[in-house]
Amino acid sequence: MKEKRYGLFKGILLFITIAIILTWLIPNGEFSSAGFASEGILTRVGLNDLAWLGYYGIYFSIDKIIFLLAIGGLYGVLVKTNAYDRITSAIANKIKHKKIAVVIISVLVAVLTSLLTQSFVVLTFIPFIISILKKMKLDKMTILATTFGSMLVGVMGATYGTEGIGYLSNYITADKFNILYRLGILVVGLILFNFFTILHMNKVKNEEVEEVVETEVKETKKSSIIPVIVISLLLFIIIILGYVNWNSNFGITIFEDFHKLLTEIKIGDDFYIFQSLLGSNMSALGTWDLFSISGIVLILTIILGLCYRVRLDEFMSNYAQGMKRMIKPILCVVAAFSLMTVVYMSPYIATIVDKILSITDGFNLATMTLSSLILNIFHTDLGFTGYIVGSHYVVEYADYINPIYVMLTSLYGFVQFFVPTSILLGVGLTSLNVKYTDWLKYIWKFLIGMIIVLLVIFILMAVI
Numbered sequence: 001m002k003e004k005r006y007g008l009f010k011g012i013l014l015f016i017t018i019a020i021i022l023t024w025l026i027p028n029g030e031f032s033s034a035g036f037a038s039e040g041i042l043t044r045v046g047l048n049d050l051a052w053l054g055y056y057g058i059y060f061s062i063d064k065i066i067f068l069l070a071i072g073g074l075y076g077v078l079v080k081t082n083a084y085d086r087i088t089s090a091i092a093n094k095i096k097h098k099k100i101a102v103v104i105i106s107v108l109v110a111v112l113t114s115l116l117t118q119s120f121v122v123l124t125f126i127p128f129i130i131s132i133l134k135k136m137k138l139d140k141m142t143i144l145a146t147t148f149g150s151m152l153v154g155v156m157g158a159t160y161g162t163e164g165i166g167y168l169s170n171y172i173t174a175d176k177f178n179i180l181y182r183l184g185i186l187v188v189g190l191i192l193f194n195f196f197t198i199l200h201m202n203k204v205k206n207e208e209v210e211e212v213v214e215t216e217v218k219e220t221k222k223s224s225i226i227p228v229i230v231i232s233l234l235l236f237i238i239i240i241l242g243y244v245n246w247n248s249n250f251g252i253t254i255f256e257d258f259h260k261l262l263t264e265i266k267i268g269d270d271f272y273i274f275q276s277l278l279g280s281n282m283s284a285l286g287t288w289d290l291f292s293i294s295g296i297v298l299i300l301t302i303i304l305g306l307c308y309r310v311r312l313d314e315f316m317s318n319y320a321q322g323m324k325r326m327i328k329p330i331l332c333v334v335a336a337f338s339l340m341t342v343v344y345m346s347p348y349i350a351t352i353v354d355k356i357l358s359i360t361d362g363f364n365l366a367t368m369t370l371s372s373l374i375l376n377i378f379h380t381d382l383g384f385t386g387y388i389v390g391s392h393y394v395v396e397y398a399d400y401i402n403p404i405y406v407m408l409t410s411l412y413g414f415v416q417f418f419v420p421t422s423i424l425l426g427v428g429l430t431s432l433n434v435k436y437t438d439w440l441k442y443i444w445k446f447l448i449g450m451i452i453v454l455l456v457i458f459i460l461m462a463v464i
Contacts, residue, residue: 008436010430012335016053019342019378020045029351036354052345057338060381063290064120064333064423066412067390068326070297075127076322077301077315081308083225088128092135099201102142103194105129106150113154116161116243117286121293122151122427123201126240128232130432139204140432141442145197148428149417149443153193155424156450157186157414160249165409168382171390178402181457185410188453196446210290221408225308231300236298242288252286259284325431332426339421340380350388363400365462368407369455376412377419385412403461410454415442 019092023045029038045053078084109129113119133143134313158165159182186292193297246252263275282292305315343349356371357364379385385408395406420436429436 002023008332008420008426009335012332012339012426014138014432015419015421016335016339016342018399019339022348023342023346026348026351028347029345029349029354031350031354031389033391035392035394035396036350037211038351042347045342045346049345053338053341057334057336058343060337060340061333064292065330067290067297068123068330068427069323069331070294070301070329071127072322072324072326073319074301074322075302075307076299076318076320076325077310078228079131079322080310080314080318081223081228081304083223083228083308084131085172087225087228087447088131089135092132095132095136098136098138099198100264102133102138102146102197102201104196106146106153106194106356109150110154110157110186110190113151113160114157114161116239118160118243118288118290119151119155119424120290121159121239122154124235124297126151126190126291138201140434141438142201142204142441144196144428144434145442146434148424149193149197149431150190151424152413152416152422153189154186154413155416156410157182158188158409158413159183159186160245161243165382168386168390168405168408169437171385171386172394172405172408173416174400175402178406178461181406181461182409183443184229185406185454185457189450192449192453193446195440199457200442201313208457223308227304231304235297235300239293241290244286246286255285256287273278309343326429329427332430333423336380336421336423336426340384343378344384347388349375353389363397363462365455368397368404369411372404372407372411373415375408376415380421381408382412400462403458407454407458407463409456414447414450414454417447 023043025042027040027042029036106363109122113122116122127145130143133146138146154161159179224427241255246255263278265273267273283289301319312317336408352374355372356367356374375385375389376382379388394401397404416425418425418440420426425439428434429439
């Protein structure tokens, strides 16, 4: 029981402890366009710094924390309506072929994650999918794989989306042709991942799974399902419009042009109507951050409460219960960014990477793969990896920047499948109450197969 409750957090604590110990052993280093430099200085993380790790862990993850609380509140209110229960039950009852449904859902989740500029925003729909999968009488591991596991496949095979790609591109500019390789990784990853999911479904028997987000429905009167359907569709459309980078990826500027036109409408000399109503931080569709959707989710939650005439005290109670269920997932997010804070305060990862790359002269597939794995294990954010090594790689390995770009992005997603400080994995494990060790037992065969596939793709890119 203790492992079930604390196994993941023990793993997180172990990773952070190792990172802190290394600050006492490995000197700082820095990459630049001129190469690697180190003065041999150690920036040791001490007892007084531990509080700062928590502070910066919250600081770097505040957008995700607010978003999770907003989603928790939404479903805390939503699941208390019998309309939500009727919709999810109706969908589950109409699904006759569970394996086909699991594969279809997995593909949709992975593609959406791969496409959107913020992978985290896909979590908006995950509790709804979980509700359906539970009512299909699927076991927890299958549900975890179909939802959060598929999101990780989408991160590994990122095409036009994920915030990490956007930030990495600020430091490393690669040929857009490499998107075909990343698309290939997405396709192969989905095939291999769902192959093992189907094998698992063949082995296990149906079992009742513990409710994660939902609680018992309090409504006794049959309510209309129309508000839930309309708001769900509206939320989906808003997310697609807000989190597909239309301009950078497809050259579509209509949303940015409209945003500029809208925010310049004014009365008098200095009263900008829509800029004041929307807020000065509201950006154009396609360039939204998590703060943008969090506010919209809150507004739609209030509208749902009004549609179903939920009393204010009951609304607040349900909303608070939903947010309470997000405490453990939020702790995982903060812990992951606390790990990144350690290597940010004491930049010794550059020293490790330099030692590995120096084993061979010039570009070497083995040393580059190993160093990319280490970077991604300790760096919660892919953009931070670009910040650390980008200026050096574009000069030192100019002829191999395309395979390096694909290696960094795909291996970032790859390590998220097994490191305890993986944000999406941590949210999934704590939400569905699945043991971390059970997940490792489930996923290890896929990881072996996938690393072989990735190495083959890296070799092809380096040779061609």
